[in-house]
Amino acid sequence: MKKLTIQGLKAEIDGKAILHGVDLEMKTGEIHALMGPNGHGKSTLANILMGHPKYKVTAGTITLDGEDLLAMDVTERSKAGLFLAFQYPVEIPGVTVGKFLKRAKEIHMAVDGVKMNVTAFIKQAREDMKFLEMDANFINRYLNEGFSGGEKKRMEILQLLTLQPSFAMFDETDSGLDIDALKVVSKGINRLRSEAFGALIITHYQRVLNYIEPDQVHILYQGRIVTSGGTELVRALEEKGYDWVKEKYSVQ
Amino acid sequence: MTKAATPVLAPALEWPGRTNEEWHRSRLDRFALETRKVAPLGKKTTQALPSDPQWAGQLRFIDGALAGAALDPALKAQGVVFGPLSDAPASVKKFLAATEALCDTRASSHHYQALEFGAVLYIPANLVVEKPFLVHITETRNGGLTVPHVSVQADRLSQAALVVRSDSPAHTPFTSHSATTVELADGAIFRLCDLQDHNLEAAVLDHSFARLGRDVQFFHWSACLGGGTVKTRFEFSLEGEGASLKTHGLYFGIGDQHKDLRIATTHRAPNTTSYALYKGAVRDRSRTIFQGLIEVSPQAPRTDAYLSNKNLILNDGARADSLPQLKIDTNDVKCSHGSTTGKVNEDEVFYLTSRGFSRDEARLLIAEGLFAELIDEAPEPLREELSRRVEDSLRSPPVASGSP
Incomplete structure (x- = not known):
């Protein structure tokens, strides 16, 4: 079991404070949902966990199994087992999906001192693509270039299945997906569910949580986790909406 | 073509001065055109090259001498001319005289005055040649001047492709003053691929020209890889209605390379189109200048022209300038350009x-990816080599200061 611990995290972007003291503990084997209205710091938290250079941590600590995560660069965090499924995956022109996936996998295998078997990799990649209902031609396309929104999200999940991280953050992966794509994406995330995998599902809507049942639900509001609980919290949000959070937890 | 064919106009032309718009970012003295002498030709030992199924024909020049030649006999029987410049038919000679008359500075006319050797490709009317031709020019002479010329004439409704490679593997300083001239008659479809891979001591000057007749489709693909100091200009003249031009170019700067590349496309007839895509990357202390000029004359309504230039700066100290320019003298046109450098x-x-x-x-x-789109469109026999070459140039350790 691995443990990701966030304590008293404060952060800003371009001098604007976004997070005002976030505490959160996640273990592998658990699925956490992070909900809240837009603009209150959900994506910021995901980006800070991954090490986005634009965000500045001004206070607090993040540790991964006791190791100081904030001291690691982005590459090291990935190699340590962190994964971010991007809300808006960037296009990398001229780099094929196949070349990218193979090299990424190779890097992660090297961390464990394992040499890649290319034939086995290709076989696995084909199976994963079939599982995610992706056309086999994707392997020859340039990474995310000209992909539809749904295709980009599937590509994120394909990378998730390929790299098999310990902790994955899903930054509004469900946004903009039709119900079929949402089911496929959820199926991908659920496949990894095990004692060796932990996830933070960041979402604005409760819909995705019908397909991926969370163990814990947190509500991030005005840069703080204002309440945590189980799926009853999702139902409360569904019935009462975010106004309820606003009334109950607003700090002026 | 020999030095005897001294042009009438040439003596009247001046060297480009420091105020010359095209030249003022590059140093003419780096080319040593007045001091370097045409080196003696290498030994003339022309051999028949073994037939290579990739090419319709091959010409191999080493130090100005024709070292090897091959041409599909079936094509020869159909009237294809592919050989040294001395084989040029009268129509090609006439075109050569015409391009010489277009020289606007002594830096251009010098090529014709000093013209040393070269190749001619003539494709007769209606003939479709599937495989590309190859002209490969290698220079090993030290300290001199080499002046190669490649002249292409494709007759009505013909279809063919030519690859021109120039290299100089040894690290010897010299000047190459080259030109490629292309005349495409009505309905011709032609692909020209130009691969310049001289050593980092070489000074490379090139002034090329293409004339596109009615309904011509011309695709020019170029890679400017080598050379210490490089100054090139390619003029594309769209003279027939419906002519269509596509140009793709990649270049990069490494070490102390200085590359000043200009393409000038002139639309002179209605309904002509041009699409230009040029990408470069610079590293170490290198500098590239891309000058992209599109001109639309009053006789060219319904022109559709597009020019894109992207430059990637890989480290501080390297510099890339992008200078797109539109001159439009008619209203009914669609013209746009885009340029990004960063x-x-x-x-x-x-x-x-x-x-x-x-x-x-x-x-x-990311840098390799930038070029992939261009390499995907290069002639098939070159793609793998080009990918490797781009990769090597980007990944090699920084080139130390000290080359010219």
């Missing part, structure tokens, strides 16, 4: 590093 996109770097790539590897991957 460092590697940090969002792309973040994405790749979040998947475990190191920062350095991420930047290289």
Whole structure:
């Protein structure tokens, strides 16, 4: 079991404070949902966990199994087992999906001192693509270039299945997906569910949580986790909406 | 063609001065056109090259001498001329005289005055040649001047492709003053691929010209890889209605390379189109200048022209200038250009590093990706080599200061 611990995290972007003291503990084997209205710091938290250079941590600590995560660069965090499924995956022109996936996998295998078997990799990649209902031609396309929104999200999940991280953050992966794509994406995330995998599902809507049942639900509001609980919290949000959070937890 | 064919106009022309718009970013003295002498030709030992199924014909020049030649006999029987410049038919000689008359400075006319050797490709009317021709020019002479010329004439409704490679593997300083001239008659379809890979001591000057007749489709693909100091100009003249031009170019700067590249496309007839895509990357202390000029004359309504130039700056100290320019003298046109110059996109770097790539590897991957779109359109026999060559240039350790 691995443990990701966030304590008293404060952060800003371009001098604007976004997070005002976030505490959160996640273990592998658990699925956490992070909900809240837009603009209150959900994506910021995901980006800070991954090490986005634009965000500045001004206070607090993040540790991964006791190791100081904030001291690691982005590459090291990935190699340590962190994964971010991007809300808006960037296009990398001229780099094929196949070349990218193979090299990424190779890097992660090297961390464990394992040499890649290319034939086995290709076989696995084909199976994963079939599982995610992706056309086999994707392997020859340039990474995310000209992909539809749904295709980009599937590509994120394909990378998730390929790299098999310990902790994955899903930054509004469900946004903009039709119900079929949402089911496929959820199926991908659920496949990894095990004692060796932990996830933070960041979402604005409760819909995705019908397909991926969370163990814990947190509500991030005005840069703080204002309440945590189980799926009853999702139902409360569904019935009462975010106004309820606003009334109950607003700090002026 | 020999030096005897001294042009009438040439003596009247001046060397481009420091105020010359095209030249003022480059130093003419680097080419030593007045001091370097045409080196004696290499030994003339022309051999028949073994037939290579990739090419319709091959010409191999080493130090100005024709070292090898091959031409599909079936094509020869159908009237294809592919050989040294001395084989040029009268129509090609006439065109050569015409391009010489277009020289606007002594830096251009010098090529014709000093013209040393070259190749001619003539494709007769209606003939479709599937495989490309290859002209490969290698220079090993030290300290001199080499002046090669490649002249292409494709007759009505013919279809063919030519690859011109120039290189100088040894690290010897010299000047190459080359030109390629292309005349495409009505309905011709032609692809020209130009691969310049001289050593880093070489000074490379080139002034090329293409004339496109009615309904011609011309695709020019170029890679400017080598040379210490490089100054090139390619003029495309769209003279027949419906002519269509596509130009793709890649270049990069490494070490102390200085590359000043100009393409000038002139639309002179109605309904002509041009699409230009040029990409470069600079590293170390190198500098590239891309000058992209599109001119639309009053006789060219319904022109559709597009020019794109992208430059990637890989480290501080390297410089890339992008100078697109439109001159439009008629109303009914669609003309646009786009130019981006900058460092590697940090969002792309973040994405790749979040998947475990190191920062350095991420930047290289992005840079290689920039060129992939161009390499995908290069002639098939060259693609793999070009990918490798681009990769090597981007990944090799910094070139130390000291080359010219």
